[in-house]
Amino acid sequence: xxxxxxxxxxxxxxxxxxxxxxxxxxxxxxxxxxxxxxxxxxxxxxxxxxxxxxxxxxxxxxxxxxxxxxxxxxxxxxxxxxxxxxxxxxxxxxxxxxxxxxxxxxxxxxxxxxxxxxxxxxxxxxxxxxxxxxxxxxxxxxxxxxxxxxxxxxxxxxxxxxxxxxxxxxx
Numbered sequence: 001x002x003x004x005x006x007x008x009x010x011x012x013x014x015x016x017x018x019x020x021x022x023x024x025x026x027x028x029x030x031x032x033x034x035x036x037x038x039x040x041x042x043x044x045x046x047x048x049x050x051x052x053x054x055x056x057x058x059x060x061x062x063x064x065x066x067x068x069x070x071x072x073x074x075x076x077x078x079x080x081x082x083x084x085x086x087x088x089x090x091x092x093x094x095x096x097x098x099x100x101x102x103x104x105x106x107x108x109x110x111x112x113x114x115x116x117x118x119x120x121x122x123x124x125x126x127x128x129x130x131x132x133x134x135x136x137x138x139x140x141x142x143x144x145x146x147x148x149x150x151x152x153x154x155x156x157x158x159x160x161x162x163x164x165x166x167x168x169x170x171x
Contacts, residue, residue: 079091109158
């Protein structure tokens with residue numbers, strides 16, 4: 001990958017992919033903050049009235065719920081990929097940073113997902129992308145179809161699905 005892509009600058013022919021965040025990240029983020037505030041208020045109120053056991057229970061259960069909500073928020077906000085003619089880089093929620101050239105990527109159809117879903121196997125990582133769940137999916141399909149290095153990484157089922165999604169007729 002080029003040095004500009006490795007250091008965060010976006011190349012002019014790059015395609016950004018990120019999850020449809022919609023109201024999800026705002027909803028989970030707000031819920032996280034509200035639950036944390038309620039937990040702290042509950043713990044403080046019970047400690048001031050001498051209810052040490054109840055304060056501990058509220059603290060432990062409440063902080064566990066807060067951690068779960070924070071993780072869900074993180075999982076919605078974090079995933080972002082940049083595809084270029086050189087390869088794919090970005091961040092996934094589970095394992096962190098991804099930086100791979102097209103030779104390290106396999107593009108296949110995700111048989112366990114609805115039609116129109118493409119699975120990217122990037123090294124040991126696997127991520128399913130579709131127009132319903134990822135912003136930039138259409139641009140990504142065009143980049144793959146127009147980049148020989150990326151098109152070479154398509155399996156035959158993925159090639160057929162790409163043709164169907166782009167409405168390309170075989171000649």
